[in-house]
Amino acid sequence: MRATLILFVLLWFFCVYAPASFCANVTYDHRALVIDGKRRVLVSGSIHYPRSTPEIWPDLIQKSKDGGLDVIESYVFWNLHEPVRGQYNFEGRADLVKFVKAVAAAGLYVHLRIGPYACAEWNYGGFPVWLHFIPGVQFRTDNQPFEAEMKRFTAKIVDMMKQENLYASQGGPIILSQVENEYGNIDAAYGLAAKSYIKWAASMATSLDTGVPWVMCQQADAPDPIINTCNGFYCDQFNPNSNSKPKIWTENWSGWFLSFGGAVPYRPVEDLAFAVARFYQRGGTFQNYYMYHGGTNFGRTTGGPFISTSYDYDAPIDEYGIVRQPKWGHLKDVHKAIKLCEEALIATDPTITSPGPNIEAAVYKTGSVCAAFLANIATSDAQVTFNGNSYHLPAWSVSILPDCKNVVLNTAKINSASMISSFTTESLKEEVDSGSGWSWISEPVGISKADSFSKFGLLEQINTTADKSDYLWYSLSIDLEDDAGSQTVLHIESLGHALHAFINGKLAGGGTGNSDKAKVKVDIPITLVAGKNTIDLLSLTVGLQNYGAFFDTWGAGITGPVILKGLNNGSTVDLSSQQWTYQVGLKGEDLGPSSGSSGQWNSQSSLPTNQPLTWYKTNFVAPSGSNPVAIDFTGMGKGEAWVNGQSIGRYWPTYVSPNGGCTDMCNYRGAYSSSKCLKNCGKPSQTLYHVPRSWLQPDSNTLVLFEESGGDPTKISFATKQIGSVCSHVSESHPPPVDLWNSDTKSGSKVGPVLSLECPYPNQVFSSIEFASFGTPYGTCGNFKHGRCRSNKALSIVQKACIGSSSCRIGLSINSYGDPCKGVTKSLAVEASCA
Numbered sequence: 001m002r003a004t005l006i007l008f009v010l011l012w013f014f015c016v017y018a019p020a021s022f023c024a025n026v027t028y029d030h031r032a033l034v035i036d037g038k039r040r041v042l043v044s045g046s047i048h049y050p051r052s053t054p055e056i057w058p059d060l061i062q063k064s065k066d067g068g069l070d071v072i073e074s075y076v077f078w079n080l081h082e083p084v085r086g087q088y089n090f091e092g093r094a095d096l097v098k099f100v101k102a103v104a105a106a107g108l109y110v111h112l113r114i115g116p117y118a119c120a121e122w123n124y125g126g127f128p129v130w131l132h133f134i135p136g137v138q139f140r141t142d143n144q145p146f147e148a149e150m151k152r153f154t155a156k157i158v159d160m161m162k163q164e165n166l167y168a169s170q171g172g173p174i175i176l177s178q179v180e181n182e183y184g185n186i187d188a189a190y191g192l193a194a195k196s197y198i199k200w201a202a203s204m205a206t207s208l209d210t211g212v213p214w215v216m217c218q219q220a221d222a223p224d225p226i227i228n229t230c231n232g233f234y235c236d237q238f239n240p241n242s243n244s245k246p247k248i249w250t251e252n253w254s255g256w257f258l259s260f261g262g263a264v265p266y267r268p269v270e271d272l273a274f275a276v277a278r279f280y281q282r283g284g285t286f287q288n289y290y291m292y293h294g295g296t297n298f299g300r301t302t303g304g305p306f307i308s309t310s311y312d313y314d315a316p317i318d319e320y321g322i323v324r325q326p327k328w329g330h331l332k333d334v335h336k337a338i339k340l341c342e343e344a345l346i347a348t349d350p351t352i353t354s355p356g357p358n359i360e361a362a363v364y365k366t367g368s369v370c371a372a373f374l375a376n377i378a379t380s381d382a383q384v385t386f387n388g389n390s391y392h393l394p395a396w397s398v399s400i401l402p403d404c405k406n407v408v409l410n411t412a413k414i415n416s417a418s419m420i421s422s423f424t425t426e427s428l429k430e431e432v433d434s435g436s437g438w439s440w441i442s443e444p445v446g447i448s449k450a451d452s453f454s455k456f457g458l459l460e461q462i463n464t465t466a467d468k469s470d471y472l473w474y475s476l477s478i479d480l481e482d483d484a485g486s487q488t489v490l491h492i493e494s495l496g497h498a499l500h501a502f503i504n505g506k507l508a509g510g511g512t513g514n515s516d517k518a519k520v521k522v523d524i525p526i527t528l529v530a531g532k533n534t535i536d537l538l539s540l541t542v543g544l545q546n547y548g549a550f551f552d553t554w555g556a557g558i559t560g561p562v563i564l565k566g567l568n569n570g571s572t573v574d575l576s577s578q579q580w581t582y583q584v585g586l587k588g589e590d591l592g593p594s595s596g597s598s599g600q601w602n603s604q605s606s607l608p609t610n611q612p613l614t615w616y617k618t619n620f621v622a623p624s625g626s627n628p629v630a631i632d633f634t635g636m637g638k639g640e641a642w643v644n645g646q647s648i649g650r651y652w653p654t655y656v657s658p659n660g661g662c663t664d665m666c667n668y669r670g671a672y673s674s675s676k677c678l679k680n681c682g683k684p685s686q687t688l689y690h691v692p693r694s695w696l697q698p699d700s701n702t703l704v705l706f707e708e709s710g711g712d713p714t715k716i717s718f719a720t721k722q723i724g725s726v727c728s729h730v731s732e733s734h735p736p737p738v739d740l741w742n743s744d745t746k747s748g749s750k751v752g753p754v755l756s757l758e759c760p761y762p763n764q765v766f767s768s769i770e771f772a773s774f775g776t777p778y779g780t781c782g783n784f785k786h787g788r789c790r791s792n793k794a795l796s797i798v799q800k801a802c803i804g805s806s807s808c809r810i811g812l813s814i815n816s817y818g819d820p821c822k823g824v825t826k827s828l829a830v831e832a833s834c835a
């Protein structure tokens, strides 16, 4: 008791006198999270710390802050932090404390989703595979061995945060925590035990005394005081399960994830902005972009199966840490517009009316403050009368009126500039003096390691490898007396995810599942010889399942049957229950050539290409400059790559997406879904693989690859990403820039629409204007065309305003341009370069 009192006094002392700390009391009520007695309207974004490097965390966080975020959200990845039971890793990309402190240093809050089940397209949903081997364990249900481990890890993280004073209650940035993740989506499969599990999880979390609220997402029955929250492309229709809880959106999917074998998903910013505005329009006060920066699935961290190494997600900050424009900029404007309404939003519930079909008006009014949102939910434009004034509402858009009268922003009208970023390819520069370039080691086909073992029957893969490697060999030799030269078919059935079959040491064929169906069933024509024949099957996983009821039990690998069909005598031989010899992983994985240090590299004779199961190594000079770097693996098949000993992930440039279903100009009007807007059809899902700059040395670097199916490493090249031109296209019907709001409304004189441009990097100025047209220009950035109507003054006006400056603003008044076509709504389109 006395100790508690002393602690309390100490804490109070710390909170009052520590100048840098912002000891905050975080609670909630029906309207919002309440921080130090004040309801807050908050904008949050997900950045998963292991999907980038500590070196760029501060930059990503600063770009988030500049984009108008108040909160950074991340999951905590259990299998990253506890790879072996009881052995913890909080170093490098796993340095959670450092990440949270970096967010605090930028003055932002943190939402820590401890889970510890994450989903997140992360290997096994974030669960360590050792958890699966605890006797009697059943994941995510009322099961004592599972709950004991879940509690231990959750408490470990909470304690760690407390020890570093990272909860808001201690002066730290963490204002919110999550326990479990979307269990409500799948809990029916667990029957009654699901109910008691959720109750247990809620009280376990609450008992950890973080001093800040907990949430459960997609959990309609989340027990008090846990706040149930919404995940989805839209959450405006969601309501929490109690009138004393605020409306929180934990995952607003800013795009979607990419799978090997799939096309690249994207989500138009007009639709994303619409969804955000709709949420705040209908009473929401906290929303989080999933993802704000998606990043990269390094090493073997991807889940799936078949999740690609890139986790770009079409997020406002791209995989490489560059702001994606106009997505980032337009959302920044949306955030400013919403913040202009904060006082009204936190004061009251909205009054919602429908001034027309598919039109919805929400008014937040108390005393002298009034803010309104006007939404057009239809796919065609509308004219609406609201409070006696007439408003044009573009299809599928929301207008925000911070004073219930003037429109500060419409979600479909983009004032923000766009930007062309592109990759420049450079050939892989070999280090001087390094000799012939590439050296190699052949990985033996079949069993080569001392720890192989034999068993009757076919084994499930995850139970056998414990995910120590993607690879498991299944080997058998059979004696055929009279079947010389016999043509037969080898039938193999596997739970997934892919397999290669070798007959007498030679690759005979294989099969690959996909993200919808991991299972593989193949019939491979083979030729057997008289006497002894070897059948070596290499089964591989491509990221363990991360979602679904009982996902931990779905399994992988060649569980059979494996059958030889139609031998010479017409018979069929089922090999499934024979004695197979097993090898977990590759010989090369044990030798550690991933670091390039093995002494067995060959470099004398000619380099083998298009050979399956080959390790390759080279030394290279890093591309100069500071632009982000990627390796282009075009020419290779499938495998994993290491730069200076760090795994940059699985590469698979030969897995091509289906031909149909793509469009580069997706119509944002109407409800979005993950397959609505796709690009890159019929092309490899991923050819470029991010190499963080901080993993590179200026001159001497080592690249090691393991190639599974065969490729030519001399075709590998580097690509650096840079920003080209910046563009903007603003019409006479656009509202003025959000930051002119005060001057605009107070002076009473309308500023009118303004086109704003800014160079992407500090110390740059505009060096040339590639395109400028006032009238009816059309097209997209990099591809603008003059329309039938144009003023001949546009180019000189824009040049005068911009050249030599790092940013410029140009009005759209016909007083300057003259009116090239009376009665027509005109626009100004500009493309400019900086140097």
Ligand code: GAL
Pocket (backbone or CB within 6 Å): 118, 119, 120, 121, 181, 182, 231, 251, 257
């Ligand atoms: C959600 C899940 C996230 C992530 C997302 C898709 O259902 O909570 O962890 O997997 O889907 O990217």
